[in-house]
Amino acid sequence: MKTLEWDENLLKKYNVSGPRYTSYPTALEFSTDYQASDYLQSLKDLQPDQTLSLYIHIPFCQNICYYCACNKIITKDKTSALAYIENITKEISIIAHHTQAKTVRQIHWGGGTPTYLSIQQIAHIMxxxxxxxxxxxxxxxxxxIEVDPRTLAPSDVSRLAELGFNRMSLGVQDFDLKVQQSINRVQSFESSQELILAARKANFQSINIDLIYGLPFQTKQTFDATLEKISQLSADRISIFNYAHLPHRFKPQRRINSKELPSPITKLKIFESIISRLQSYGYLYIGMDHFAKPQDELAIAQKNHQLHRNFQGYTTHPEYQLIGIGVSSISAIGDSYHQNVRDIKSYYEALEKNELPSWRGAQISRDDKIRRSVIxxxxxxxxxxxxxxxxxxxxxxxTYFCNELKLLEPFVTDQLLQLTPTNIEVTIKGRLLIRTICMVFDAYFNEMLNISSYSKII
Ligand code: SF4
Incomplete structure (x- = not known):
């Protein structure tokens, strides 16, 4: 793949807030008109030859990270996990009871912090x-499994491998101590290094590292130092998210002093450095916030035109039906999306009555399907x-996209896109702005009252 091109003026011009499109329509469009009976029907409609992907959500964390925008429960009291394990296993058995599809070829554990649970508890759920x-x-x-290097000992990695885990994602964010202190997430470089070495020894096939830019006290120099250390870890994938400071929506972020955040110019410099450094370390830009080594399955799937998108970001198996298990988790089955309730009390109450803990969802219309394919x-x-x-x-x-094609004209003038009678081709320069380009095809976006729900590209 050709290297990415950097155009500061165009990035500024098109730097708008927008969805990451892990679904279309996005979760903001889900409605409570979609009920547990609809979800139940979609489970019943699954056929025995269909393959499943399970997402297991563990909402607990021991400490709060001030930048956090996730649905989580902060507690050091490990007994809180006991009731959750009881209920999540009940949810698994109810779902299994209602579907004939039994083969699972993908399981992803996310959170919160899945490694908040002990290895024995993880083994029990598995x-x-x-x-x-x-x-x-x-x-x-x-x-x-998403792991927190502060809560998983390297000696436990081989035990995860024995349970069948073969992919791992480490939450790092930044290695600079001052930045770590400002977000209440202090962790050493060595703790990540030891986990990765243990994972390689245990034959984990893919290791991802999550980073965030736009955090307090970050500068180009401090983030370059973090990237230098990241290059030593040689992860297969790197995800770098832009911190969206939305304290009106996310309470923990009120503990971040907005005066300590990097200026937009500093963020641009950090972003530029991320692009050039990761490419020089041998990573390919997959899209959105993701980079991967050429031999990683994401890069291979993109090369073979087999990449797809779901709630976990990029995926290589579009045919798998995704079932989300646990509080707030989302499923994507056939032509419908479904989300579980967000608060743990309602989650427990539903399962105590042997009911699915449904909150909301969406039945995808024909127009949604067409637009989803395009996006x-x-x-x-x-x-x-x-x-x-x-x-x-x-x-x-x-004819169908007559208005959208007109809206794409400025992108063509700015050489971000090429339109031919048969193709839409995003140029190398346009790749960093792919989210803005996709928003043109989003029928719901103009109607959104709260654009500030989303992060910007930079
Ligand atoms: S960022 Fe992750 S580890 Fe930190 S509080 Fe949020 S969910 Fe927990």
Whole structure:
């Protein structure tokens, strides 16, 4: 892949807030009109030959990170996990009871902090999954876990491997001590290094590191030093998120002093350095916030035109039906999205009555499906074959998207896009602005009252 091109003026011009498009429509459009009975029906409609991907949400964390925008529960009292484990295993058995699809080839544990649980507790949940579903013990069964280097000992990594885990994502954010103190997340470089060495020894197939830029006290120099250290860890994937300071929405962020945040110019310099340094370390830009080594399956899937998008970001298996388990988790089954309740009390109450803990969802319309195909294709591959969309949906692309094609004209003038009679091609210069380009095809976006719900590109 050619290297990314950097154009400061265009980035400033198109630097608007927008969704990351892990679904379309986005979760903001989900409605409580979509009920537990709709979700139940979508589970019943699954066929025995369909493959499942399970997302297991563990909401607990021991300490609060001040930048956090997740749905989590901060507690040092480990007994809180006991009731949760009881309920999450009950949810697994209810779901299994209602679906004929039993083969699971992908399990992702996220949070909160999954490693808040002990290895024995994780083993127990995995045994319940294996009791109700078939999880083939093959290399291509992906079992991944988000780990916090502050709560997982390197000696536990081999035990995770014994349970079938073969992918790991480490939350790092920044190695600079002053930045770490300002966000209440102090962790050493060595703790991450030891975990990664242990994971390599235990044959983990892919290791990801999460970083955040735009945090208090970050400068180009401090973040360059973090990136230097990151290069020594040689992770397969790196995700770098832009910190969105939205203290009116996320209470923990009120503990961040906005005067200590880097200026927009400093953020631009950090962002520029991220792009050039990661490319010089051998990473390819996959899209949005993600970079991967050329031999990583994400990069290979992108090269083979098999990349897709779901609630976990990029994925290599669009055909898998995603079932979210745990408080606030989201499912994507067939033509519907479903989300569990967000508060733990309601979650427990529903399961005590042997009911699914449903909150809201969406039945995807034909127009949603067409637009979702266009947005996911652009976000995953930076190009769109208009004829493929026409063939799939029996439409005339230029007529259907007449208004959108007009809205794309400034992007063409700024050389971010090329439009041909058969294709939309995002140029190298346009790749960093892919989210803004996708927003043109989002039928809901103009109606959104609260654009400040989303982060900007920079
Ligand atoms: S950022 Fe992650 S580890 Fe920190 S409080 Fe939020 S969910 Fe927990």
């Amino acid at each position: 045994s319940v999954i294996r009791k109700h579903f078939i999880v083939p013990e093959e290399d291509n069964t992906e079992i991944s 996911f294709e652009l976000i995953c591959h930076f190009q769109l074959d208009k004829q493929a969309i026409e063939k799939n949906f029996q439409i005339d692309f230029d």
